Amino acid sequence: MRRGLPTLFGLLVIFIVLAILVVIQEPRNPSAIQPTAQPTDQTNQGFGDNRVYIGLDASAIQAIRLLDPNSGQSVTFARNPIRLWTLPFIEGVSLDQTAMQDIERTLVIMPYAHQFIPEAQRLTEYGFLSDGRHYFSVLFTMDDGTTHTISIGNPTEFNGRAVYYAVVDEREEMYLIYREPIDFLTQQFLKPPIVS
Structure with missing residues (x-):
């Protein structure tokens, strides 16, 4: 038991020396941490100006169908006579109209990175x-x-951006359509914006 006491004392001395070194060490340069810039009114969307549909009016969209061609499953949204979005094949449910406006805007904006004439064999x-x-x-x-x-x-x-x-x-x-809008639409297919 006495043999372990000097070892314990030695470890205690090493711990105290290390603690003193940490305390007397110079603090970090405070200028290395920069304040976050204040947000501006301008937004950087991250997409180019290329839109699949030029002049498309969101309010003129009457029906939207999202389809998985492999399984044949689909979700259809349609406007009713008072222009609210509904699920025409499912009764008694309401849709989140704000989420439906996001879907409309996605179709209107639908940005693409590039277009080309495809090779038939590819x-x-x-x-x-x-x-x-x-x-x-x-x-x-x-x-x-x-x-x-x-x-x-x-x-x-394409140019470092994920596209389809x-x-x-x-x-x-x-x-080559940017991936974000398509991923958003596939999420609406998987989980339609039903509120009740």
Whole structure:
């Protein structure tokens, strides 16, 4: 028992020396921590000015269908006669109208990073299979009966940003649509904005 006492005393001395060194050590330079800049009125959206649909009016969208072409499951939102968003195939539920406005704005803004003419032999690489299957579809109808379709293929990267390959309506160009709006829409498909 006495042999352990000098060892314990030695550890205590080392601890005290280390504690003194920590206390007398110079404090960090306070200028290394910078204050957070105050927010400005300007926002940096992070997307370019390229929009899939130019001049699209959110208030003219009559119905929206989010579709998983692999399973065939879909969610359809439609405006009722007083212009509120509803789930037409499910009775007795209400939708969060603010969330539906976010969905509308997503369709109106729908930013893309790049467009190009695709090579037919590479469509499978882009995520569009010969049987018509692909990752996700967004279909919407306007008040005048015009129908729009955005078919989403595989994810990829363009200039360091995550994007999806996309076919829009019957256009011959392939679009690289930013991933964030598509991920937002797929979340609305998986969990529609039902409030009651």
